Amino acid sequence: MFESFKKYILSRVVITDAEFERIAAVSTIRRLRKKQYLLQEGDVWRFNAFVVSGLVRLYRVDDKGTEHVVNFAKENWWTGDRESLLSGKPSKFNIDAVEPTEVLLIGKEEFDVICREIPAMATMVHDIIQKSFVATQNRLLVHKDFTAEEKYLDMMEKYPDFILRIPLGMIASYLGITPETLSRIRNQVKK
Known part of the structure; x- marks a missing residue:
């Protein structure tokens, strides 16, 4: 598991073996069963989380009990609640495993050091945050300006594997x- 994380880091920046060992020393692996929580609403998020394998979703449940999925994170993606991490306030979100998942966790203080x-x-973190910001802006535009069919086609184009891995709901x-x-x-698109 640490090897796939090392490969990910080395694909983005150059670090020494000693530097990676320093990172590995403060990292832990958490295995999640399908539907198992990584974070529950009301808890404070304290980690930087890297998805080693599997798939998680970040979502909120409204007062009517309806789930609103904010994003998904698959292998080699980061996940978490940045607002809760930075503010120390309880999270407004849940994160759970869509399929069996392994996540590498590094506590906030250790990560900052x-x-x-x-x-x-x-x-690397700066670059990831910049790309995440751009992706969020684009997602907001799609959500606001696209028809339902255009949203689905956009998702199929950007994330074709999600269509196969994620339940339709x-x-x-x-x-x-x-x-x-x-x-x-989906029926119209198949025709």
């Missing part, structure tokens, strides 16, 4: 449409 001690890590929630609408769209 590593970024100070290993400048390449700070550079979760995809519908992510797209902001009903499962019935998604089913109708």
